[in-house]
Amino acid sequence: MNVRSHIAVIRPLKEEDLVNGAAANHKQPTADQFKISLATVNSDADLEELYMRKRSELIAKERSLRFDAAKNASLTSDEQKANQIISRIRKAESDTKWDVAHEMHTFSGMPFYQAMDKMHSSALFNVIQKMPKGALLHCHMDATVDSRFLIARAAVTPGMHMRASQPLDSVASLREATIQFMVLPPDTTEVSSDNIYESSYTPLAWVPYTLARATFPYPHIWTPDGDDKVLSHLIPPPTAEVSQEEQQVLAFESYVQSLMTMAPTTSAEAVRNSKQAWAKFLTTFRVIHGLLGYEPNLKEHVKQMCRINARDGVRYVETRINFFLPYMVRANGQHDLTHREWVQIYDEAVTEVRQELRAEGIDFWDARIIYSTVRIIDNATLRLALEDCRALKKEFPHRIVGFDLVGHEDPGTPLKTYLPELLRFKREQSELGLEEIPFILHAGETLGDGNHTDENLFDALLLGTKRIGHGYSLSKHPLLMQLCKDHGILIEVCPISNEILGYTSNVAAHPCTTLLNNGVAVSLSNDDPCQFGNFGLSYDYFKLLVSSHQTQLSSLHVLVRQSIEFAQLDEQEKADALGKFEAEWAQFIEWIIKEHGDSD
């Protein structure tokens, strides 16, 4: 739907439709206009009837602008029934589970970490978990898997080491220190015999991971009764009695996990704004890097990323991989695993996990790569990255499907600075007749209005981006929203990410509802579930559904379809994927009616 059709919708609403003032030109309000509007009715009853008719028309006209208008106009009777069931469950849970009088702080759209416990016991959340979810279009590879997976791998990874910027000789030091992990080669001479938990420890000396894990001297601090309780429920307390040794390991691993997630703890200062959130967020990537950046872990990590999403109903993933560092650590501990090999490993992992998932009865379509580098480089380095991307695309045309620049956008280099190389890349691609590597750019992940980050939206669009990553500030730009609609550009919205990184107080306040109500194409993404805890897409879909009463189950159908339509699939793949999705959706509707339809 474009602006022209909006006009056709708006215009029939005439001034006399409105009861007085609203219809009057504010510069010349006259008693005449006032009387005319009321003169058509003879009684209060007539006036009320006229009013209610106009009211319904106005609401219907507004809703006709929404992204789901066409879908909602053509529901099957089963889809209508399923919509009603879901709305009933949502209403019932809102009344009895969330909006209860004695719990002053709870409402269904409440902040993510506060809501997590209740979500897990929500019937609506359970339904959303079963929903087929199409494509996940926006996530960062090193942030896609539960941190416990990498922690478990670390314990059995030969040569895994750990170091700290200061001795971990007190509870306070655990938060103050910068921690790093790394696989060292078997013949390394870099390992120290220092005890990392004693004040005699030499800062930055490497110690064996297994030793640090087995001798952690703060076994009680992250238990539920401890000094530093993790406030989310990512780390469940042990269900049975555990030995002192087991508790030590649990506490150590909880500590390592706290370095990799944004879940609040009682000891760390509460995150109050996006600047502070990003400071913590960036440290998590450094910690993850040491555990993930290692050949055997990479393959397992890619597989786990596919599994965790597939089991939540996602069928296809586009992963942004940050290729800023030239090498990863090889299995033998050498630092020389090339980008070519990363993609090769990714490729093999996807092939293998697809087979594995097929055995589980899941038809996982594919996982592809958006080549990414970071917004801190100069144009010369960008040129090398673009050439690297082109070389990888040539060798793995089915894997490399786009190019992006990632990182904290506000302090990062604006797209405008990169125009020389980005435009040259486009021109060479065109001149040489190369297969297109589209830009799929992050833009507008900011609270700003007219600052450099916000202006990245103009550049992303002018550079021909296929989609926009985040586009948080897009709702402030009526013309740019119109361009997105006219030219078919989807916004990869990451509501829970934006909340945890301090852009919005909760999903209910997120501007994605403005995009949806304007008919801009949107798909929901989880961005960095390792850090946030929003694995799969159930959390983000749930949050949207309970935050927007205009959004129905059938609206989510449209969002999932859009995620597939805007995926980097060729036309045949897309048609096949949409067919598979619709079949899954029909089964899902059937299941809802069977499982929850009794009282309707």
Next chain:
Amino acid sequence: MNVRSHIAVIRPLKEEDLVNGAAANHKQPTADQFKISLATVNSDADLEELYMRKRSELIAKERSLRFDAAKNASLTSDEQKANQIISRIRKAESDTKWDVAHEMHTFSGMPFYQAMDKMHSSALFNVIQKMPKGALLHCHMDATVDSRFLIARAAVTPGMHMRASQPLDSVASLREATIQFMVLPPDTTEVSSDNIYESSYTPLAWVPYTLARATFPYPHIWTPDGDDKVLSHLIPPPTAEVSQEEQQVLAFESYVQSLMTMAPTTSAEAVRNSKQAWAKFLTTFRVIHGLLGYEPNLKEHVKQMCRINARDGVRYVETRINFFLPYMVRANGQHDLTHREWVQIYDEAVTEVRQELRAEGIDFWDARIIYSTVRIIDNATLRLALEDCRALKKEFPHRIVGFDLVGHEDPGTPLKTYLPELLRFKREQSELGLEEIPFILHAGETLGDGNHTDENLFDALLLGTKRIGHGYSLSKHPLLMQLCKDHGILIEVCPISNEILGYTSNVAAHPCTTLLNNGVAVSLSNDDPCQFGNFGLSYDYFKLLVSSHQTQLSSLHVLVRQSIEFAQLDEQEKADALGKFEAEWAQFIEWIIKEHGDSD
């Protein structure tokens, strides 16, 4: 500017203006479209030049949709100079005062209470304080004055008493108890000899205010080193040594103040969402009621409201007064002061304070009343309120200028329920040829999207509201925004209020920028400065200016003009007011250039 002119602006931007993809229809992207766009250039330099031209055009087209486009197209050279000066100060303070490396949490748009300290030492804030500010269109009478004013009055008010729902026999009890104040008549037999600070105190027994004030047994708790530091700087610590008795009184008054404000304290749980914020907010009104709801205080309060705003550059105020309770306490302690007398007192107060301010060299135009009742009543009670409003309008036509329903909108009765009486009121007004009492309705103060509160926006517009109070959720409604533009309806935006009451994480995330960028008429209001601390309009204007780089000094000129254009003034009054404002503005521009123009 209406949708039709938007179209005229949007259409000239052709597909070939865009570098590839953005121009392609996503359903049929062809290599041809891709090549055409790049074929017009022969070199990277040409491409970059073309790009930069298109970029400037696109940004200019977007900005032409904004509310300030006409103004910014016709600036005098002095206004241009002043714009540059203000932008320079904003940039310099952002770089050196707010966005400094070692202060992880500070940025210029940061949350209000966290920012207050830095704001008070900001040169930009000082400029904004000097700015002429026209009309304050949205505030609630009992929330307009610094709580210290009422606290100071209470100490000298004969017959002022206090009671608590439980003995105030511990620090914890101070937060747990519900406190109430009231003037009792001289011959009252209701006063108890209990000590309110001992466990033997009978709950709800009245004790003399002066006694409670002089014997407060927790002199240290609200001092800067105390157990319960108030985190804002509303209560400055004493600058000199104080005696034990003085400290006792200071602590007592700080305690009373903490019952009347939303400023965070170290002891109270941090407010985390709007539901929790409203629970605390509503208690403040009950406390204020006992101190304000008394004949002599009312008059002084109205005067102080005019003074505090006038000294911040505001020249005209429309006050919502809640007439839900039928009587206020008369000077003799009797509960029989009628609504007629309230308005009479308000009327006298305004006349007197205008004279007083004139002596200060301030031409304060006027303060008028929007008759309000609360969203918890039934239709029968609403009918009485509307009749009461009509009677007051008849007697004080120059004071009563509108009707509204106030209170916490989310759990409140929807406007839809009140349609029978609201429509009847309109029809009778029309039939009897009475002077119009326009609706000026709160609507959409909610995070919801399609819930009852959000739907209040439809009803407010259909009922012919002249302005919308808050309209927080309006930015989610493209058609309703269009109606506001077409029919000249202004949104009374209260950004700091919305932040403190949990609707937005900070002003930078507030949807008012969406309204402004769409060309919807907006004016800034402070809503409840007693509770929030945002006295006058400087805080709200400052927050907007530092949160939106598109917003310039000249943009604030448009906002102030709009506040006057949409005030309930007659045409002659409006023309006079605009003339006075423009004269003040010209002086202000001159002052900026003289005071801050050296380095430009």
